[in-house]
Every structure is written in C-alpha cells, then in structure tokens.
Amino acid sequence: MTYQLMREHRFVFFVERMAKVLNVSRSGYYARVSRPRSSRDIENARLDVEIKTVYEVSKRRYGSVKITRELQKRGKQYGRNRVASRMRKMGIASKVRKRFKATTNSKHSYPVAPNRLNRNFTAS
Numbered sequence: 001m002t003y004q005l006m007r008e009h010r011f012v013f014f015v016e017r018m019a020k021v022l023n024v025s026r027s028g029y030y031a032r033v034s035r036p037r038s039s040r041d042i043e044n045a046r047l048d049v050e051i052k053t054v055y056e057v058s059k060r061r062y063g064s065v066k067i068t069r070e071l072q073k074r075g076k077q078y079g080r081n082r083v084a085s086r087m088r089k090m091g092i093a094s095k096v097r098k099r100f101k102a103t104t105n106s107k108h109s110y111p112v113a114p115n116r117l118n119r120n121f122t123a124s
Helices: 002-008 015-022 026-034 039-057 064-073 080-090
Strands: none
Touching: 002 015, 002 026, 015 026, 039 064, 039 080, 064 080
C-alpha cells in the first residue's frame, strides 16, 4: 500500500523524500516496482471483485459467512477467514439491523387502574 502511494505520487515528489517520510527504503520501492505481481496478488484482486459483486447484489446485507457460501455455490473455494480479511481491507461490512421487538402489550385482560385523582388527561 505504501509503495502504491509512492508510485502514484512519484511525479509530484522525489522518491527519496517519500521513502524517508513513509519510513521505507528506496531500494525496497524500486524492487517492488520492478517485481511482477504475484499469483496470490492477482487472485486476491479477482476475489475482491467477486466479493464486491456478491455484496452489492445482496444490497450490502451479506457478511463474510454468506458471501463465502455464495462464492462456493458459484464454484469458487475460498475460506471464510480469507473472505473476511479481504472485506476488512476493502472497508466493507454487512448492514446489521436489530429485529423489531414489541415492548408494549395493549391486548391484555388486566384491569386498568382507576383515575382516583380525577385528573383530566386531555389537552385543550
């Protein structure tokens, strides 16, 4: 992520200065730039696209468990922990919504307390 930031801004700032500010080595940056992408990196990019697709189709409701299940239905074998990790890196999470719980029971057969103070509860 740091090297990607450096690569995007290499025409604006000196690489040496960015390396010092970001606390990385220049040689590490140049080694990263010249190195081809790993197969795991490419596979993670594909997985990110698939996760995002399932997430959007589910109206952002699915979490890592349901997304993993959906990917398995599509023939892709990824573990839940890997899916959860990729979701965290992308900054996506399922919408968690509390279920409605009725706290008042108006249809009861209990007696209603009498109005002993003769108070008028209607406003004018």
